[in-house]
Amino acid sequence: MKYFPLLWGALWRRKPRTIYTGLSIVVAFLLFGLLQAFNTAINSGSEKSGADRLVTTGKYSLTQVLPYSYYQQIQNVEGVDRVTHASWFGGVYQTERNFFAQFPADVATYLELYPEILLPVDQKQAMLQTKTGAIVAKTLADRFGWKVGDRIPIQATIWPKADGANAWEFDLVGIFDARTAAERAQQEMMLFHHDYFDEARKFGKGTVGWFITLVEDPSQMNEVAARIDAMFANSPSPVKTQTEKAFNQAFIKQLGDIGFIISSIMGAVLFTLLMLTGNTMMQSVRDRVPELAVLKTIGFRDGQVLTLVLAESALMCLVSAALGVGLAAILIPVMTPHLPGGFAGMELRPQTWLHAMAIASLLALLVGALPALRAMRLDIVNALAAH
Amino acid sequence: MSDRPVDDPIIRLENVSKHYVRGHQRVEVLHSLSVDVERGDFLALMGPSGSGKTTLLNLIGGLDRPSAGSVTVCGQRLETLSSGGLAAWRARHVGFIFQFYHLLPVLTAAKNVELPLLLTRLNAAQRARHVEAALAIVGLSDRARHKPGELSGGQQQRVAIARALVADPELIVCDEPTGDLDRDTADQVLGFLRELADLGKTIVMVTHDPKAADYATHRLHLDKGQLVEAVGRDGHRA
Numbered sequence: 001m002k003y004f005p006l007l008w009g010a011l012w013r014r015k016p017r018t019i020y021t022g023l024s025i026v027v028a029f030l031l032f033g034l035l036q037a038f039n040t041a042i043n044s045g046s047e048k049s050g051a052d053r054l055v056t057t058g059k060y061s062l063t064q065v066l067p068y069s070y071y072q073q074i075q076n077v078e079g080v081d082r083v084t085h086a087s088w089f090g091g092v093y094q095t096e097r098n099f100f101a102q103f104p105a106d107v108a109t110y111l112e113l114y115p116e117i118l119l120p121v122d123q124k125q126a127m128l129q130t131k132t133g134a135i136v137a138k139t140l141a142d143r144f145g146w147k148v149g150d151r152i153p154i155q156a157t158i159w160p161k162a163d164g165a166n167a168w169e170f171d172l173v174g175i176f177d178a179r180t181a182a183e184r185a186q187q188e189m190m191l192f193h194h195d196y197f198d199e200a201r202k203f204g205k206g207t208v209g210w211f212i213t214l215v216e217d218p219s220q221m222n223e224v225a226a227r228i229d230a231m232f233a234n235s236p237s238p239v240k241t242q243t244e245k246a247f248n249q250a251f252i253k254q255l256g257d258i259g260f261i262i263s264s265i266m267g268a269v270l271f272t273l274l275m276l277t278g279n280t281m282m283q284s285v286r287d288r289v290p291e292l293a294v295l296k297t298i299g300f301r302d303g304q305v306l307t308l309v310l311a312e313s314a315l316m317c318l319v320s321a322a323l324g325v326g327l328a329a330i331l332i333p334v335m336t337p338h339l340p341g342g343f344a345g346m347e348l349r350p351q352t353w354l355h356a357m358a359i360a361s362l363l364a365l366l367v368g369a370l371p372a373l374r375a376m377r378l379d380i381v382n383a384l385a386a387h
Numbered sequence: 388m389s390d391r392p393v394d395d396p397i398i399r400l401e402n403v404s405k406h407y408v409r410g411h412q413r414v415e416v417l418h419s420l421s422v423d424v425e426r427g428d429f430l431a432l433m434g435p436s437g438s439g440k441t442t443l444l445n446l447i448g449g450l451d452r453p454s455a456g457s458v459t460v461c462g463q464r465l466e467t468l469s470s471g472g473l474a475a476w477r478a479r480h481v482g483f484i485f486q487f488y489h490l491l492p493v494l495t496a497a498k499n500v501e502l503p504l505l506l507t508r509l510n511a512a513q514r515a516r517h518v519e520a521a522l523a524i525v526g527l528s529d530r531a532r533h534k535p536g537e538l539s540g541g542q543q544q545r546v547a548i549a550r551a552l553v554a555d556p557e558l559i560v561c562d563e564p565t566g567d568l569d570r571d572t573a574d575q576v577l578g579f580l581r582e583l584a585d586l587g588k589t590i591v592m593v594t595h596d597p598k599a600a601d602y603a604t605h606r607l608h609l610d611k612g613q614l615v616e617a618v619g620r621d622g623h624r625a
Contacts, residue, residue: 002505002514009493294489297450298503298550299478301471380450384485385441 025320033328087209104197123174293383313368321360403456431603482551541572
C-alpha cells in the first residue's frame, strides 16, 4: 500500500491519455459483460429444460415432418408417461422484424407436459373450447399490446390454407406467464390448436413436427429414447429421440455457434485493446525515463521498478475492467424489459466477473511486460545524462 | 582532504580508470585516479566539460562502476556489489541532488521527500515524522502538500535536498545543484550544503561555478580525466 501514491500518481501523469485508455478498456469489458449475459440468455433455455422430457424429431433433420400416427405408438412405449406434439408454423406478424415462434400443438397435453406455463384456469378452458383460439406469452402480449379477445392475423410462410391464402387468424383467449425469467425467455411463443391447423392447411395433413415425451423415471431417459428410436428404425420416417436439453442446444446451433461468435468478437476487441493499451504503456514509460532513473538512483532495485510498472498496468486494466463489467451489471436489468423475451434470461453470472478479471490480469501482464522490462533495464547514468 | 589519510577516509579511490566504448571507439574518461575524502569534507569537483567530473561523481555515488581500480565508499568496495546490492547500498548511504531537481511531478513535496523511506522498514507514521523533519530543515514545512509545478526552482531544489537528507545518509552527492538557480537562491542552497558539511555530512559536488566552489572545503580540478590540482581546507595546493 505504501507504493500506492506512486502508482496512482504515475497513472495520472497524463490525464487525457489515461482517461481515453481507461475508457477503451471500460467499453471493451462492458461489451464483454453484455455478450456473456446474452450468451447466458441463449443457453438458459437448454440449461433450464425439463429433466424428464424427451423430444423426438425426424432422424435426419429438424424440418422432416413425422406421421401423426406415431403419437399413439410412442404413448405405448414402456417407460413413457405422457406424450404431446407440436410443429413449426413459421408465420409473420405484420413484419418479419416481429419474429416470434408459433406452434400448432395438442394444447391440452402440451400444457400438462409444461407445468412451467402458467395460464389462468378460465383462459385454459376458453382455449380448449375455442377451435381458432390461441394463447401467447405475456412478454409477447406486452410487446405487441395484445389483450384477450383480440384477433391476431399471422401471415404464413410455410403453411398456406387449403384455398391457397397465407392469411391465418387466431382468437386470443389466453395470456400465459412463467415462473422465472429464464423460463419466460424459453416460453416466448404462441400456441394454437393442431387440429384447426391440420384441417385448414393445404398440404402436410396428418403430420406433426416433433413429439415431446414425459418419461416415468428420469433415470431411464436414455433407455426410453432408445426404445422409441428402435420402434421406427425401419419405417419410412425414422426418428431421433434426445433429451429436451440436447434438442434445444441443437436448435440453438442452427443459429450458429453463438459461443464461437462471441469469442471471436471479444478476441478482436481484446487484440485491439492489447495494441492500444500496450502502446500507451510504452509511451508512459518513455515519458518517465528520468523519473524511473531517479527511483533507481535513490535505491529502488531493478525488480522493484519492474513490479511498479506492472502494478501500474494491472491497476489500470483491473479497475477499468471492473468498471466495464459493473456498468454491464447495471445496464442489463435496465435493458432487459425493453428487449424481446428471448433476452429475458440475460444475467451477469459470478463466473463472468471472474473471467473478466482473469482476462484483465492477462491483458495487464501482456501490455505491462515490455515497458516494465525496459524500465527494469534502464541504465541510470545514460538515462540521467539524456535528460 | 589528504592523499593518504591515517584515519579511514569515507571515500577512497585507488587507481580508478573509466572508459566507454562507443561503436568501435574507446573513450577514456578517467585515468588512474587516486583520491581520499575524509568524513565531513565538502568537496567540489571542477573542470571543463568532458573532464570526467560527473563520471567521477557517478562512481562515488555507486551509479557506475570503474573499468579498473577500486572505489571504496562508506567502508564498502563498490565494484564487488551486485546491481541489487549496489541499489541497497545507495539507499542506505547516499543522498542525491541533481541540477534539474528530478522531482516526480505527480507527487507532492512530502511524497517526493518520502520516496527513499519507502525502501526502509519505517511505518507510515514514522515516515511522516521523518518527512516533516526534513522539510522543516529546508524551511518548506508550509509547502508539504504542493506539487513541484507549484514551487519555485529554489524551493524545488530544497525539496530535493530534503529528499537527499531524509534517510540520514552519510554522503550527499550533488551534480551542479545550483546550475539552474539565480545567484541569491544558489547562495542559499550552497550555504545550506555547507551547514550540512559542518554537521558532519560528507558532500561531493560537481560544479562549473567558482563561486559555488568557494563554499566547499576542498576542490579537485580535473582535466582530460586526470587530477590536475587539489586544493585543501587551508588553501594549500597539492
